[in-house]
Amino acid sequence: MERAQRGSFWWPYISNLPQRFNIPVFFTGSEIANLQYAPVIHQVKKRCRALLDLAKEVETVLSKLGTDQQPFGGQEVNASSLGWAMAAVSSRAFQMHNSSGSSRVMLPLIDMCNHSFTPNARIIQQEEKGGTSFVVVAEGNLQAGANILLSYGALSNDVLLLDYGFVESQNVHDFVEMRYDKIMVDAARVAARLDGDGYSQLAEWKQSILEQLNFEGVGVSLQVKFGGTNLVDGRLLAALRVLYAQDSDSVKRKGITELQMWSGSPSGYIIESNVLKTLVAMCALLLGHFPTPITEDEGALKSKELTEAGTLVLEYRIAKKKVLVDCMRGLSRKLQSLERDKF
Ligand SMILES: C[S@@+](CC[C@H](N)C(=O)[O-])C[C@H]1O[C@@H](n2cnc3c(N)ncnc32)[C@H](O)[C@@H]1O
Known part of the structure; x- marks a missing residue:
């Protein structure tokens, strides 16, 4: 919805997000088959099906609404735009833990940091009176111009591929x-x-x-x-x-x-x-x-x-x-x- 509204509060953030994501739900059938590994192919197909079902559901709901009730300002919402939103979240959200459990949060700016299993920085979650805040702390001295690298977690290549659209060639968490x-x-x-x-x-x-x-x-x-x-x-x-x-x-x-x-x-x-x-x-x-x-x-x-x-x-x-x-x-x-x- 924010993506459709130029000038909205979140527009500066949304407009800086990648226009497309290289994750397997956007692959062709032969690209998916070429992954050659049945468990991940199964996951990709499951996600594709869920996305298509959601798109159908949204279309049904929207078709019942009058023109003045349309939540997306008349913008077409289909499997492709929903897939974009899903990928934006899966590849950029961070896990937050607090007393009521854990949830995923979007952290603009921090989410510009790439992943490394040997990161040079980490995120610290701070609980304050006004709520939760997140701080990126360097692990040591950083050279000017160095990329700030965070660890996204002990993730297998299946998760990196499905959620983020990249893999690590040396990954001790892969199996x-x-x-x-x-x-x-x-x-x-x-x-x-x-x-x-x-x-x-x-x-x-x-x-x-x-x-x-x-x-x-x-x-x-x-x-x-x-x-x-x-x-x-x-x-x-x-x-x-x-x-x-x-x-x-x-x-x-x-x-x-x-x-x-x-x-x-x-x-x-x-x-x-x-x-x-x-x-x-x-x-x-x-x-x-x-x-x-x-x-x-x-x-x-x-x-x-x-x-x-x-x-x-x-x-x-x-x-x-x-x-x-x-x-x-x-x-x-x-x-x-x-x-x-x-x-
Ligand atoms: C949280 S964003 C990081 C910022 C991203 N580079 C950007 O500018 O949008 C996560 C995305 O960055 C890319 N990325 C992060 N770490 C990577 C890595 N080690 N190798 C390749 N791509 C990576 C992937 O496209 C991933 O979906």
Whole structure:
């Protein structure tokens, strides 16, 4: 509404906002498909649907109002203008916390600061009699002309892409999701050339721990993540340790929390090396699910004909694949140090 009213109170702010936002709800169908990563494609489609539904709802409400009741001064409000407003908020709003909970607030001027995981400034929220205020404080001396960089938070590339329209090539908060299932575990075990029965004969005590880890039974939650400093979801690590374990005692001695930590290996070299090899194979299988290899994407990124959206799509899927490559490297290093410690 403010955007439609030149000279309104907020006009100086609104008129300085970007005219367009490079977020996936504005991508073409093939650009969305080219993201190559199903969980984020699902999110983009969900947002597109929500936007179209909202546009339809607004249109219905507006069509019932007389000309003198039109809240937007006759300005057309459609999926595109609503998408613009949504993007302006998602890419610029800050989280505010107070006694009544948390909410998102727009902070003109402060919202001109770009994001960095190594910021040179931070926002301080101050509660005063007249209300809440926000102050940007430098983390140290800043060179004249330096960009003021804030951290938008510990955000994955999915959130950065969906809400802000950029990605970080090195992002320790990024991850690749996998649906834990028996077939995947067995496929990885076979790919890693490991012997054993896998899931075909699961002892009762193993079944019971998998239930405690929410991979079986009621309250099942099958989504696991690869990436970050821990490399893999602790639940997945624990599940594999249980699957490969020979006896229940060494596993039970550790307890469910410890089993999920790298330091909590229950049963010596062979089991832990099987676990690591299976995890490496899982990363390789996940990498193989992407339709193109990183090298091809990196080559495509050099093309001079790329659009802004096309560039972002490539950057996003390269970063996702790098998460898996880094994960494989980290797991291989663990495997090497396990081999060294064996002697
Ligand atoms: C809060 S605004 C920051 C100010 C913005 N540069 C501007 O002038 O409108 C957030 C937007 O800035 C851009 N941005 C912020 N940090 C970035 C980064 N590290 N890399 C690329 N773009 C970034 C993205 O377009 C994002 O949606």
